[in-house]
Amino acid sequence: xxxxxxxxxxxxxxxxxxxxxxxxxxxxxxxxxxxxxxxxxxxxxxxxxxxxxxxxxxxxxxxxxxxxxxxxxxxxxxxxxxxxxxxxxxxxxxxxxxxxxxxxxxxxxxxxxxxxxxxxxxxxxxxxxxxxxxxxxxxxxxxxxxxxxxxxxxxxxxxxxxxxxxxxxxxxxxxxxxxxxxxxxxxxxxxxxxxxxxxxxxxxxxxxxxxxxxxxxxxxxxxxxxxxxxxxxxxxxxxxxxxxxxxxxxxxxxxxxxxxxxxxxxxxxxxxxxxxxxxxxxxxxxxxxxxxxxxxxxxxxxxxxxxxxxxxxxxxxxxxxxxxxxxxxxxxxxxxxxxxxxxxxxxxxxxxxxxxxxxxxxxxxxxxxxxxxxxxxxxxxxxxxxxxxxxxxxxxxxxxxxxxxxxxxxxxxxxxxxxxxxxxxxxxxxxxxxxxxxxxxxxxxxxxxxxxxxxxxxxxxxxxxxxxxxxxxxxxxxxxxxxxxxxxxxxxxxxxxxxxxxxxxxxxxxxxxxxxxxxxxxxxxxxxxxxxxxxxxxxxxx
Amino acid sequence: xxxxxxxxxxxxxxxxxxxxxxxxxxxxxxxxxxxxxxxxxxxxxxxxxxxxxxxxxxxxxxxxxxxxxxxxxxxxxxxxxxxxxxxxxxxxxxxxxxxxxxxxxxxxxxxxxxxxxxxxxxxxxxxxxxxxxxxxxxxxxxxxxxxxxx
Amino acid sequence: xxxxxxxxxxxxxxxxxxxxxxxxxxxxxxxxxxxxxxxxxxxxxxxxxxxxxxxxxxxxxxxxxxxxxxxxxxxxxxxxxxxxxxxxxxxxxxxxxxx
Ligand code: HEM
Ligand code: SF4
Numbered sequence: 001x002x003x004x005x006x007x008x009x010x011x012x013x014x015x016x017x018x019x020x021x022x023x024x025x026x027x028x029x030x031x032x033x034x035x036x037x038x039x040x041x042x043x044x045x046x047x048x049x050x051x052x053x054x055x056x057x058x059x060x061x062x063x064x065x066x067x068x069x070x071x072x073x074x075x076x077x078x079x080x081x082x083x084x085x086x087x088x089x090x091x092x093x094x095x096x097x098x099x100x101x102x103x104x105x106x107x108x109x110x111x112x113x114x115x116x117x118x119x120x121x122x123x124x125x126x127x128x129x130x131x132x133x134x135x136x137x138x139x140x141x142x143x144x145x146x147x148x149x150x151x152x153x154x155x156x157x158x159x160x161x162x163x164x165x166x167x168x169x170x171x172x173x174x175x176x177x178x179x180x181x182x183x184x185x186x187x188x189x190x191x192x193x194x195x196x197x198x199x200x201x202x203x204x205x206x207x208x209x210x211x212x213x214x215x216x217x218x219x220x221x222x223x224x225x226x227x228x229x230x231x232x233x234x235x236x237x238x239x240x241x242x243x244x245x246x247x248x249x250x251x252x253x254x255x256x257x258x259x260x261x262x263x264x265x266x267x268x269x270x271x272x273x274x275x276x277x278x279x280x281x282x283x284x285x286x287x288x289x290x291x292x293x294x295x296x297x298x299x300x301x302x303x304x305x306x307x308x309x310x311x312x313x314x315x316x317x318x319x320x321x322x323x324x325x326x327x328x329x330x331x332x333x334x335x336x337x338x339x340x341x342x343x344x345x346x347x348x349x350x351x352x353x354x355x356x357x358x359x360x361x362x363x364x365x366x367x368x369x370x371x372x373x374x375x376x377x378x379x380x381x382x383x384x385x386x387x388x389x390x391x392x393x394x395x396x397x398x399x400x401x402x403x404x405x406x407x408x409x410x411x412x413x414x415x416x417x418x419x420x421x422x423x424x425x426x427x428x429x430x431x432x433x434x435x436x437x438x439x440x441x442x443x444x445x446x447x448x449x450x451x452x453x454x455x456x457x458x459x460x461x462x463x464x465x466x467x468x469x470x471x472x473x474x475x476x477x478x479x480x481x482x483x484x485x486x487x488x489x490x491x492x493x494x495x496x497x498x499x500x501x502x503x504x505x506x507x508x509x510x511x512x513x514x515x516x517x518x519x520x521x522x523x524x525x526x527x528x529x530x531x532x533x534x535x536x537x538x539x540x541x542x
Numbered sequence: 543x544x545x546x547x548x549x550x551x552x553x554x555x556x557x558x559x560x561x562x563x564x565x566x567x568x569x570x571x572x573x574x575x576x577x578x579x580x581x582x583x584x585x586x587x588x589x590x591x592x593x594x595x596x597x598x599x600x601x602x603x604x605x606x607x608x609x610x611x612x613x614x615x616x617x618x619x620x621x622x623x624x625x626x627x628x629x630x631x632x633x634x635x636x637x638x639x640x641x642x643x644x645x646x647x648x649x650x651x652x653x654x655x656x657x658x659x660x661x662x663x664x665x666x667x668x669x670x671x672x673x674x675x676x677x678x679x680x681x682x683x684x685x686x687x688x689x690x691x692x
Numbered sequence: 693x694x695x696x697x698x699x700x701x702x703x704x705x706x707x708x709x710x711x712x713x714x715x716x717x718x719x720x721x722x723x724x725x726x727x728x729x730x731x732x733x734x735x736x737x738x739x740x741x742x743x744x745x746x747x748x749x750x751x752x753x754x755x756x757x758x759x760x761x762x763x764x765x766x767x768x769x770x771x772x773x774x775x776x777x778x779x780x781x782x783x784x785x786x787x788x789x790x791x
Binding site for chain 1: 587590610611612613614615617618619621625639641642644645646647648649661664667671672673674675676677678679685686687688689690691
């Protein structure tokens with residue numbers, strides 16, 4: 001894992017003091033809310049329905065056990081004993097006081113964490129594959145590049161007041177586990193003619209106008225990565241609309257200019273930038289790579305005792321093949337049946353930290369599906385790990401099933417919401433678990449957003465649910481056929497919306513259509529793609 | 543000052559240059575491209591700073607207006623001018639608060655005329671926010687990545 | 693009736709204007725009539741409230757105050773998915789009031 005040196009530490013420490021000063025000026029009346037808001041947002045501090053909300057960055061989703069422990073401690077000390085892991089690989093606290101915010105940032109800084117640029121119209125937390133550096137199918141570990149991008153994007157003077165938020169993702173496998181093409185910039189590290197470089201996709205996103213990022217360059221040499229990103233950002237910053245915040249994202253710019261024209265301008269800027277020497281020295285990327293060197297894996301048993309069926313099910317569902325054949329990556333589900341997706345208590349966070357120390361070389365990952373990964377677990381240790389998880393209510397064997405629902409905070413917490421997302425997730429997981437249908441349905445990604453901003457990725461759900469306001473009542477639109485993975489696609493709305501009970505029934509109906517029409521081992525998404533919307537519509541509205 | 547465009551020297555609150563403050567009205571980018579004798583120009587957020595590149599020699603002052611601090615196009619405009627070798631005064635004017643100062647400075651601004659006077663102490667602290675920096679810009683500071691490998 | 697609400701600047705707590713002060717309990721809210729904007733401006737300038745706004749609400753027969761919009765009812769009580777953290781943790785029927 002990356003470790004701060006004195007420079008990095010000085011940066012986050014300076015930021016804490018800067019924010020302390022800003023908060024002081026706000027409380028003293030030197031800053032109005034209009035002036036303070038963009039500043040607090042750049043430190044991840046929102047005002048939500050019940051209180052301030054603080055979003056803590058977990059860069060590229062990687063953290064160590066000391067950091068996870070502090071996250072748990074903050075939950076207990078400053079919040080109400082829990083936090084919420086998000087689709088952006090961040091953690092949100094829901095009950096923060098403005099007076100405490102700077103102290104929390106100081107506690108975070110002690111373990112090399114921060115809330116920098118977790119909100120606001122700037123370059124946000126860099127996201128990545130949650131199995132980075134662990135998965136069997138990766139070209140290289142993308143995280144040194146994610147860290148390079150993190151440093152480059154932190155307090156970037158030219159790109160702090162962009163037209164809109166800006167999200168970058170870096171992966172290095174063919175399989176996309178990070179919704180790469182739904183980011184403003186998606187970078188896939190690829191091999192071409194024996195050389196390793198970065199493929200750039202620009203202009204993806206969700207929200208009101210979801211778009212899949214087109215590829216604008218097949219191969220950028222890795223020693224020009226920052227320069228190319230800088231060129232992409234500059235073209236956007238110079239053009240990007242400020243008059244209408246719904247049209248300000250880069251996806252609209254790329255769409256309106258056309259991919260060709262946008263690319264032409266980027267290439268022109270890139271040619272110019274190459275002379276400006278903005279690329280960090282090569283020795284720096286070498287230095288960063290050393291932090292992400294694989295830990296000292298040891299050979300051990302490659303098979304396990306499957307006589308306990310509950311354990312065997314968990315292994316089948318919640319583990320992922322590792323680059324070393326004596327290890328796996330194990331997923332800790334934060335989706336207990338009937339629970340709040342992505343929430344974890346302070347105790348649970350500390351327990352996960354302890355387990356990471358015992359079984360995973362001190363490392364954890366946050367998934368965009370709001371679960372937690374222990375990336376490097378010895379196959380020989382799996383049973384002991386599972387036993388401890390299960391005892392703590394963290395052993396749900398439901399990764400990528402209909403119980404593994406992504407849900408945004410919705411109207412229970414969020415000031416922008418139209419409808420509540422969490423209760424739906426709770427009731428749907430309860431219904432399918434009670435009927436014993438989860439296993440039969442296999443991989444089925446259900447994603448719920450409480451409003452059109454799409455924080456819950458509903459556009460990318462095999463089944464998506466969007467909360468809307470219908471004459472002051474909560475109403476839900478159903479959509480089908482989305483995917484955030486390498487087979488990326490945007491879901492289509494089925495038709496008129498439903499009330500809460502209605503949409504839960506509707507989800508069950510579409511799964512019944514699937515079970516009736518499924519051929520071979522097709523997933524829900526495959527069947528939908530083969531048979532189209534009509535049979536589903538017929539079952540829902542016919 | 544009779545020209546409605548352009549700030550007067552009195553309005554310049556912070557300046558990091560030793561030469562005389564330029565004291566004459568600025569013209570728009572369009573006018574600057576047409577008039578061969580203009581020596582001071584004002585860039586608005588929608589203007590393309592690159593249109594000025596062939597006149598840089600004759601310019602002594604470029605003002606970049608920020609009607610709203612949240613519109614960051616002027617940061618790119620400034621950097622583009624400096625990257626092209628402009629050495630005259632680069633003045634940020636308009637809705638500029640303490641918290642924008644360090645970023646503006648890093649993009650090449652060397653004079654600041656906020657539309658409301660800023661607290662001197664707060665501003666001094668803001669200019670000194672970062673001991674070191676991560677990005678290469680036109681301010682000539684070595685980056686942290688360079689310092690690490692000196 | 694028209695009711696003035698916002699969040700406490702320092703703590704972020706949801707607060708309601710009673711007519712003379714701020715309260716955390718929606719039932720304490722008073723009708724601001726046409727004076728909402730004026731009170732809002734004054735209280736915000738005094739930094740006793742953050743992001744204040746005026747909403748429609750009704751006074752019920754039992755004297756309680758019911759905001760017209762579900763969002764403000766959620767604010768008044770707390771998250772429906774964590775009854776333990778609402779202002780009425782021991783009242784199972786409180787949640788029905790929101791919907
Ligand atoms: C509760 C406070 C939150 C607020 C106020 C908020 C606000 C927003 C807004 C306004 C957008 C739309 C941006 C646009 O289209 O330009 C957005 C998008 C998004 N948010 Fe949130 N959000 C919140 C929480 C979350 C949470 C909890 C998650 C993760 C579970 C999340 C993840 C995302 C994602 C993935 C997007 C889509 C990004 C895109 O459009 O490319 N947000 N959010
Ligand atoms: S999707 Fe809407 S309701 Fe959900 S968290 Fe985002 S902004 Fe809030």
